[in-house]
Amino acid sequence: MSGGWKVGVVTGTRTETPSARSITLDVPGWGGNLAGQHLDLRLTAEDGYQAVRSYSVASAGPGDTVELAVDRIDTGEVSPYLVDELLPGDQVELRGPLGGWFVWKPETSAPAVQLIAGGSGVVPLLAMARAHAASGSIADMRLLYSVRTPDDVFFRDELQRLGVDVTFVHTRRAPDGASRPAGRVTRELLAELVHPASVDPDVFVCGPTGFVESVATWLVDLGFRPERVKTERFGGL
Amino acid sequence: MAIVSRGFGSRRRESSPDLPPGQFLTTDFPVLSAGPTPDIDTDDWEFTIRTETGQAHTWSWEEFLALPAEDVSTDIHCVTRWSKLGTSWRGVSLDTLFEDVESSHDFVMAHSYGGYTTNVPLEDLLDGKAWIAYEFDGEPLEPEHGGPARLLVPHLYFWKSAKWVRGLVMQADDEPGFWEQNGYHLYGDPWREQRYW
Numbered sequence: 001m002s003g004g005w006k007v008g009v010v011t012g013t014r015t016e017t018p019s020a021r022s023i024t025l026d027v028p029g030w031g032g033n034l035a036g037q038h039l040d041l042r043l044t045a046e047d048g049y050q051a052v053r054s055y056s057v058a059s060a061g062p063g064d065t066v067e068l069a070v071d072r073i074d075t076g077e078v079s080p081y082l083v084d085e086l087l088p089g090d091q092v093e094l095r096g097p098l099g100g101w102f103v104w105k106p107e108t109s110a111p112a113v114q115l116i117a118g119g120s121g122v123v124p125l126l127a128m129a130r131a132h133a134a135s136g137s138i139a140d141m142r143l144l145y146s147v148r149t150p151d152d153v154f155f156r157d158e159l160q161r162l163g164v165d166v167t168f169v170h171t172r173r174a175p176d177g178a179s180r181p182a183g184r185v186t187r188e189l190l191a192e193l194v195h196p197a198s199v200d201p202d203v204f205v206c207g208p209t210g211f212v213e214s215v216a217t218w219l220v221d222l223g224f225r226p227e228r229v230k231t232e233r234f235g236g237l
Numbered sequence: 238m239a240i241v242s243r244g245f246g247s248r249r250r251e252s253s254p255d256l257p258p259g260q261f262l263t264t265d266f267p268v269l270s271a272g273p274t275p276d277i278d279t280d281d282w283e284f285t286i287r288t289e290t291g292q293a294h295t296w297s298w299e300e301f302l303a304l305p306a307e308d309v310s311t312d313i314h315c316v317t318r319w320s321k322l323g324t325s326w327r328g329v330s331l332d333t334l335f336e337d338v339e340s341s342h343d344f345v346m347a348h349s350y351g352g353y354t355t356n357v358p359l360e361d362l363l364d365g366k367a368w369i370a371y372e373f374d375g376e377p378l379e380p381e382h383g384g385p386a387r388l389l390v391p392h393l394y395f396w397k398s399a400k401w402v403r404g405l406v407m408q409a410d411d412e413p414g415f416w417e418q419n420g421y422h423l424y425g426d427p428w429r430e431q432r433y434w
Binding site for chain 2 (some may be wrong): 005007042043044045046047048049050051052053054076077080081085090091092093098099100101102209213216217219220226227229230231233234
């Protein structure tokens with residue numbers, strides 16, 4: 001399934017937010033991935049030192065093109081390189097696709113799907129929204145996207161075009177004219193903004209540990225079936 | 238031969254001979270779970286070992302705490318590449334729990350509250366290699382880290398150390414558990430980098 005390391009060539013980069021960018025790679029032999037899967041990325045220094053990190057894949061479907069979106073962690077050793085240094089034509093090594101749990105497949109989808117993102121946790125959920133659009137799925141897919149400010153939204157234009165109902169919660173600064181002041185997701189807000197538990201949706205939650213921990217617990221409190229709530233967390237590493 | 242990434246390597250994390258290949262050190266304790274954290278009241282908690290004859294050895298929370306406990310200092314290694322060295326746990330050795338258990342089966346499926354499962358060979362649970370842990374750093378184990386009690390099998394990748402463990406079922410074959418059916422290695426030795434299929 002995962003095979004060995006493959007060489008990816010950077011074909012493009014795009015600034016997504018002040019601290020993040022998306023990176024498109026051509027990876028001969030990749031062969032496609034499911035929406036929500038991740039990969040391992042390996043960098044090697046001139047003296048042979050290596051570092052490997054896992055990243056969610058923003059793209060989905062067949063083919064050898066892979067898109068990532070990486071948020072810079074200032075104390076990290078890999079993400080600053082990927083966000084600030086990497087250029088088109090550069091090579092990195094990749095292994096994957098990995099993970100068979102946090103995935104959305106059109107053919108086995110529940111009629112309603114709720115995606116819930118905290119910050120850069122939107123990346124695998126974008127892959128699901130893209131797969132939803134590409135497959136012509138009739139599942140009612142919604143995205144609740146918690147983000148610090150309007151400037152921190154990943155893939156803003158594309159999210160509006162994908163046919164998925166997107167609701168933003170701005171935690172630090174809301175845009176002018178917003179219907180809600182800035183503030184974190186609460187249990188009450190969650191209940192108001194997501195599919196109701198009564199429609200028994202498939203739920204995917206991805207974001208920082210504290211966010212996912214709170215949201216998943218509230219969902220269970222609100223009557224969502226725990227086995228329908230899939231989570232992926234990152235610890236800021 | 239690995240390809241070289243131009244200009245990479247100016248910042249590096251601390252290294253250590255105690256670090257298995259492909260791992261990096263962390264001082265945090267990251268949380269990784271496939272779903273919501275279950276809310277388990279110790280009044281309702283039970284731990285059961287079930288054998289092929291259908292015989293069940295069951296402990297209530299009170300009975301479990303009355304068993305001899307051990308303090309364990311160990312390194313832990315997550316398949317997502319973080320390792321944490323010298324962690325402190327308190328728990329009951331599986332040797333103690335298996336004392337009166339008779340089984341001819343060589344494999345175990347661990348089951349958790351919330352539905353998680355993971356498979357482990359019996360020999361990896363005995364001879365001082367595994368515990369049911371209920372304290373971390375001298376405090377009751379937090380729910381997000383598997384409390385009230387989790388399996389602790391620190392010589393394997395940490396997904397084998399099932400959070401919220403509620404029982405072990407003996408099995409004749411090494412049937413795969415949850416992550417093992419979802420792309421991860423059947424055994425999971427960090428020193429041999431047995432991460433994926």
